[in-house]
Amino acid sequence: MRGNLVVxxxxxxLVVVTALVSLLWTPLDPQAVDASVRLLGPTPExxxxxxxxxxxxxxxxxxxxxxxxxxxxxxxxxxxxxxxxLGVLAAMGPRWLGELxxxxxxxxxxxxxxxxxIMLAAVYGASTLTAMIAIGVATVPAFARVARAGxxxxxxREYTLAARAGGRSRWWIAWRHVLPNISGMVVVQASVSFAxxxxxxxxxxxxxxxxxxxxxxxxxxxxxxxxxLAVDARLALVPGLAIAAVVLGFNLLGDGLRDRFxxxxxxxx
Amino acid sequence: MSERARPQGHLGGVECNxxxxxxxxxxxxxxxxxxxxxxxxxxxxxxxSFRIAPGExxxxxxxxxxxxxxxxxxxxxxxxDGLSASGSVTLRGxxxxxxxxxxxxxxxxxxxGMVFQEPMTALNPAMRIGxxxxxxxxxxxTSRRRATDRAxxxxxxxxxxxxxxxxxPHELSGGQRQRVLLTIALANDPALLICxxxxxxxxxxVQAQVLDLVAEGVRDRGSALLFITHDLAVIASVxxxxxxxxxxxxxxxxxxxxxLSEPGHDYTRRLLEAAL
Amino acid sequence: xxxxxxxxxxxxxxxxxxxxSVRDLERTYRGGVHALRGVSLxxxxxxxxxxxxxxxxxxxxxxxxxAALDRPTAGTVTFEGxxxxxxxxxxxxxxxxxxxxxxxxxxxxLDPRMRVRDIISEPLGRTRDRDGRVAELLDAVGLPxxxxxxxPHRFSGGQRQRISIARALAPRPEVLIADEAVSALDVLVRKQILELxxxxxxxxxxxxxxxxxxxxxxxxxxxxxxxMRRGEIVEHGPVDEVYDAPRxxxxxxxxxxxxTLHGALRGSARPEPPER
Numbered sequence: 081m082r083g084n085l086v087v088x089x090x091x092x093x094l095v096v097v098t099a100l101v102s103l104l105w106t107p108l109d110p111q112a113v114d115a116s117v118r119l120l121g122p123t124p125e126x127x128x129x130x131x132x133x134x135x136x137x138x139x140x141x142x143x144x145x146x147x148x149x150x151x152x153x154x155x156x157x158x159x160x161x162x163x164x165x166l167g168v169l170a171a172m173g174p175r176w177l178g179e180l181x182x183x184x185x186x187x188x189x190x191x192x193x194x195x196x197x198i199m200l201a202a203v204y205g206a207s208t209l210t211a212m213i214a215i216g217v218a219t220v221p222a223f224a225r226v227a228r229a230g231x232x233x234x235x236x237r238e239y240t241l242a243a244r245a246g247g248r249s250r251w252w253i254a255w256r257h258v259l260p261n262i263s264g265m266v267v268v269q270a271s272v273s274f275a276x277x278x279x280x281x282x283x284x285x286x287x288x289x290x291x292x293x294x295x296x297x298x299x300x301x302x303x304x305x306x307x308x309l310a311v312d313a314r315l316a317l318v319p320g321l322a323i324a325a326v327v328l329g330f331n332l333l334g335d336g337l338r339d340r341f342x343x344x345x346x347x348x349x
Numbered sequence: 350m351s352e353r354a355r356p357q358g359h360l361g362g363v364e365c366n367x368x369x370x371x372x373x374x375x376x377x378x379x380x381x382x383x384x385x386x387x388x389x390x391x392x393x394x395x396x397x398s399f400r401i402a403p404g405e406x407x408x409x410x411x412x413x414x415x416x417x418x419x420x421x422x423x424x425x426x427x428x429x430d431g432l433s434a435s436g437s438v439t440l441r442g443x444x445x446x447x448x449x450x451x452x453x454x455x456x457x458x459x460x461x462g463m464v465f466q467e468p469m470t471a472l473n474p475a476m477r478i479g480x481x482x483x484x485x486x487x488x489x490x491t492s493r494r495r496a497t498d499r500a501x502x503x504x505x506x507x508x509x510x511x512x513x514x515x516x517x518p519h520e521l522s523g524g525q526r527q528r529v530l531l532t533i534a535l536a537n538d539p540a541l542l543i544c545x546x547x548x549x550x551x552x553x554x555v556q557a558q559v560l561d562l563v564a565e566g567v568r569d570r571g572s573a574l575l576f577i578t579h580d581l582a583v584i585a586s587v588x589x590x591x592x593x594x595x596x597x598x599x600x601x602x603x604x605x606x607x608x609l610s611e612p613g614h615d616y617t618r619r620l621l622e623a624a625l
Numbered sequence: 626x627x628x629x630x631x632x633x634x635x636x637x638x639x640x641x642x643x644x645x646s647v648r649d650l651e652r653t654y655r656g657g658v659h660a661l662r663g664v665s666l667x668x669x670x671x672x673x674x675x676x677x678x679x680x681x682x683x684x685x686x687x688x689x690x691x692a693a694l695d696r697p698t699a700g701t702v703t704f705e706g707x708x709x710x711x712x713x714x715x716x717x718x719x720x721x722x723x724x725x726x727x728x729x730x731x732x733x734x735l736d737p738r739m740r741v742r743d744i745i746s747e748p749l750g751r752t753r754d755r756d757g758r759v760a761e762l763l764d765a766v767g768l769p770x771x772x773x774x775x776x777p778h779r780f781s782g783g784q785r786q787r788i789s790i791a792r793a794l795a796p797r798p799e800v801l802i803a804d805e806a807v808s809a810l811d812v813l814v815r816k817q818i819l820e821l822x823x824x825x826x827x828x829x830x831x832x833x834x835x836x837x838x839x840x841x842x843x844x845x846x847x848x849x850x851x852x853m854r855r856g857e858i859v860e861h862g863p864v865d866e867v868y869d870a871p872r873x874x875x876x877x878x879x880x881x882x883x884x885t886l887h888g889a890l891r892g893s894a895r896p897e898p899p900e901r
Contacts, residue, residue: 245724246721246748260739552679552838553839554882556884
């Protein structure tokens with residue numbers, strides 16, 4: 081159990097550190113095109129070689145970590161910040177409000193996220209930000225549902241009745257009883273959503289509706305390598321492994337955190 | 350397990366270190382000899398021995414955590430992961446402890462039936478009652494068509510209306526579900542029926558009906574009964590002999606009337622005092 | 626909070642009349658389930674008042690209405706002469722401190738994410754000496770002083786019920802409702818908790834409303850009892866009278882169904898069920 085937390089934190093930490101370092105320093109300019117060094121294999125100068133435009137893959141990978149984190153943090157943060165309160169409100173508020181929230185979230189779920197992203201891109205132009213907002217909005221229902229189900233579960237417990245019998249308000253119950261008890265579920269949802277957001281950004285970039293060139297993104301690196309798969313699998317492998325590592329990292333971190341913060345599991349550690 | 354912080358529990362101070370002798374004589378149906386169940390270094394059941402004769406109704410009483418349910422699980426070969434059992438458990442001379450899953454599954458439901466405490470979770474929610482009862486029969490070789498008829502017959506015998514066979518578990522009350530479980534446990538006329546707190550979750554009036562059905566079911570089939578509960582009064586009304594379990598040991602045993610009127614162990618005396 | 630609420634209502638002879646009074650109470654749930662069909666009762670101040678019923682009798686619904694945790698479909702609930710059934714939560718502050726509940730489920734009634742001291746002090750609101758009060762309460766229910774820093778999962782079922790009782794006593798209530806407070810406990814632990822409740826009721830001169838499916842426990846704890854069935858009160862009287870000379874068939878059935886040691890030892894219980 082502790083292993084999950086350590087490995088997950090290490091993987092995520094690696095990505096975070098990479099992104100931070102890349103703000104100040106990269107071995108080479110990730111956007112510098114040099115036709116004389118196209119498709120090089122690893123060399124001391126280009127640790128992971130170069131792509132079809134002769135750009136340094138290692139430097140692109142480092143800067144791409146920024147995009148990945150932006151996307152994940154903003155999209156998931158947006159989804160959780162809107163979805164969790166909505167879900168709690170849907171469970172604790174009047175019935176009509178709950179119905180409204182759940183039907184609306186059905187509607188959003190039924191609406192293809194990709195279409196939403198394309199529409200946003202058409203209006204505001206393709207960018208990382210529009211991709212993040214689209215992914216975030218599409219993820220709100222997932223958080224609302226998890227939060228609502230968790231809240232209903234907590235409200236069925238007698239300790240919330242005891243709190244009411246002790247004269248505590250709904251706000252107190254939501255804050256002191258509901259949120260701590262659904263936090264585990266929300267954290268797990270966040271880790272899954274984070275992984276999905278990273279993949280969605282890759283897909284959107286692939287379609288040309290996400291991160292616009294020349295900003296490096298792991299998803300776009302993957303897309304650009306497609307036509308060269310037969311020639312040099314390395315170009316697909318590097319961003320692919322990076323995406324897999326960060327997705328795995330967030331999943332492990334989510335599991336580990338859930339266990340860590342649950343006092344009921346204390347005995348098993 | 351983490352260390353229990355509270356010394357409050359008076360139970361911890363119970364002295365139940367004298368082990369009662371086990372066994373009532375020859376021709377035992379079930380023999381448990383020196384059964385110990387351990388979790389790592391901790392002994393949860395410690396050197397338990399007893400015998401059950403064919404057709405005999407035996408009660409096993411103890412507080413929660415006394416090891417009584419684990420003993421039943423060990424007999425069924427259903428111990429949770431991480432626990433290991435040593436000693437010997439034989440049914441008609443056949444060793445059950447350490448037997449292969451295949452051998453044990455042939456015995457379970459056929460020679461030994463079991464009814465659990467929680468009637469909500471012990472049935473498959475997605476399968477009609479009739480089919481669940483019939484399946485208990487077909488697993489052990491009855492043809493499908495015969496099993497279906499027999500299932501209806503058996504459900505009728507525990508006083509469930511005919512439409513029950515077509516119902517799903519959630520459509521039944523707790524008492525009705527417990528009747529279904531009892532029907533399944535007794536479907537193959539087992540030599541031994543084990544009941545683990547089967548009426549704890551039920552209303553008093555329903556409990557009385559289920560207890561009647563248990564007693565009637567084992568009597569009609571000549572089955573032996575091992576009845577596990579924390580309620581002395583329930584044991585007194587169903588069983589002939591009682592085993593008193595405390596901190597993983599059997600501290601006293603004997604005919605129900607004797608043990609309850611002249612308890613030989615302090616723990617039994619305290620149980621009697623606490624009874625209403 | 627509402628200072629006017631603390632002064633007795635003019636039409637009530639404070640100290641003499643019933644502390645809780647229920648008139649023609651009905652509660653119908655969505656889907657047309659009639660949980661209560663016209664219940665009236667008075668709980669005199671200082672009385673140990675029992676409410677007996679099986680599942681579906683409406684006793685849990687009644688408890689919620691007595692504590693103003695739910696609203697009746699019809700009828701009134703008064704606390705010291707003041708209507709509490711039609712008030713908004715913000716107007717119920719006076720009741721919240723003076724009437725408290727101990728719930729059944731020793732697992733579900735304590736928030737697993739809260740430390741014991743926070744659980745116990747939850748009904749206190751803003752108090753100057755929170756820690757002192759918590760220590761006092763832990764002592765009163767027989768838990769060690771360091772229990773406050775722990776989480777509930779570390780405690781046994783009986784200890785959790787002690788925590789639950791400490792929480793209920795925190796705001797120094799006058800009425801304590803015990804809703805199946807010992808039903809999930811082993812006999813020996815049940816005895817300890819019943820003794821604790823008895824002692825606390827005497828010590829703090831509490832009015833006790835003791836709700837249970839078990840007439841035996843109610844007989845031990847209470848002076849007066851109502852028997853409920855399907856949302857109605859079928860019998861009401863001094864507990865010994867109801868127990869020894871039940872007037873209603875259902876009460877008789879309840880008494881007969883509950884297995885008792887004495888009955889079992891006299892041989893009147895059911896070792897041999899009637900032939901079919």
